Amino acid sequence: MPQRVDRTGLLVACYQGYVDIVIALSQCPHIDVNWQDNDGNTALITASQAGHITITNYLLNYYSDLDLEKRNIHGFTALMKASIQGRTDCVRALMLAGADIQAVDPNRGFTAREWARFTGRYDTAYLMQRLIDKPSPEQFSNQFQMEWPKMKELLAKAAEPKSCAQKISECFKSAFTFNYFNDPEEDGVLDHMVKITTSINSPFVAISCRTVCPDSPPCVGKRRYSVQEILRKQRANESRVLDKNRTKSYEKLFNNATVTVISKKKDRRASLQPHSSQRTDVKATRRTSLLPLNLLRRSSVRPGYIIPKVRITKAPTPTYYPEKMKRSSSAKDKTYLEIPKWRYKEIKEERKKAEEEALRKLKEAEKEKQKKIVKKRSFT
Structure with a gap:
């Protein structure tokens, strides 16, 4: 394993x-x-x-x-x-x-x-x-509005008539002001400015592209599909709309097309002759979906029975074996791309070839020595 x-x-x-x-x-x-x-x-x-x-x-x-x-x-x-x-x-x-x-x-x-x-x-x-x-994050969706939602409420409050106690309290607040650090309010002015400057429809940011699905912004706990899945769904919806248009056009063609059917007793080639008003053939109409009228009239010329063509070949001998075709190696053929060799592999192969060559020469030298020794012994 x-x-x-x-x-x-x-x-x-x-x-x-x-x-x-x-x-x-x-x-x-x-x-x-x-x-x-x-x-x-x-x-x-x-x-x-x-x-x-x-x-x-x-x-x-x-x-x-x-x-x-x-x-x-x-x-x-x-x-x-x-x-x-x-x-x-x-x-x-x-x-x-x-x-x-x-x-x-x-x-x-x-x-x-x-x-x-x-x-x-x-x-x-x-x-x-x-x-x-x-x-x-609502700033990533198409439903995001540029207006501050609290603006109307604050304007309505400011337009209301103020009582004497409210005027006195405002005077005291304006006279005695203490600068304390406060965090930005939730849905306040700063929060609204951040949303405006980071939204798709922001007038301050030049957006060069849109999100793939602006109608469905990302949300915590909601499965977000990948780009391939979103594009696949969009193509499916587009093809579904195209199929509806095609079926409507096919229905119109089906309603407008009629075909004249010729009786079997008469000659089949009569359908190619010009149509005469005195002909007593049995006429019927049928609906068609795609083919025009002249092509369907020609289809009646086809014979009723199709004679198949039979080819007879001599059977091979029992000892017959098909010859094996030798395929040319793709390494010799320069039309195909070859796998590139790394430099360290080439050096390794060169060293291996050099070692094999040295071993071969050493063996040849040993054989020559053995031959000389045998010759000397034979003379003695």
Whole structure:
């Protein structure tokens, strides 16, 4: 039984951070992206725990058969490993790709967020809590509105008549001001400005391309499909629309086309003659879908019985064996590409040839000596 290979090229590229190799391997149809090494780590687990965010995003977006919930021998998923190592960017990418945030490991029973707290990765735990509170980034969808939703409410409040107590309190507030540092409010002005400057329809950012599915933005807990799967669905929808249009055109052609059927008693070639009004043939109409009228009239000329052609050949003798054709080697034929040889292999082959040549010369010299010794003994 062959020994199992520990790591594939994709796993090594994800571990070392070779982005170009990961991109090139995505074009290979025989790559198993969910392959596990002896520790049970997949390419996604390796890239996310190493903190390679570019490779992690490429695996999530361009490898269609990627399994987000694959576990290693310790029962950790890619989200758990990224949380333990404090890889904040990878945690965000995995959560927005649909990784299960409620999954627990079999040993301690901790979720990914609990593992982040247990290992002291408080920034990662805070980010996960923020994503759980706001699971869908609305600035990436087409439904995002540029207007600040609280603007109308604040304008209506400012337009209301103020009482005497409110005027006095405003005077005191304007007279005694204390500058304290406060965090930006939730859905406040700063939050709204960040959304505007990072949205698809932003007037401040020149967008050169759009997302593949702007109607379905990424969301925590929602499975995000790869680019190939999304394009495949779009092509299926487009072909379905085209098929509907084709069936409508075929139905119109079917309703408009009629064919005259000739009686069997008459000559079949009569269908090629010009149609006369005095003919007493039995006429019937039938519907057709695609072929025009003249082609279907010609089809009646075909004979009713087809005589097959039989070829008779002499049987070979019992001792007959077919000659084996010698195929010309592709190495001599210059029309085919040859596998390039590495320099160290060429040096190795040259050394081997030199050693074989030296052995051959040594054997020839020994044979000559043996012949001389035999000649001397014969003379004596």
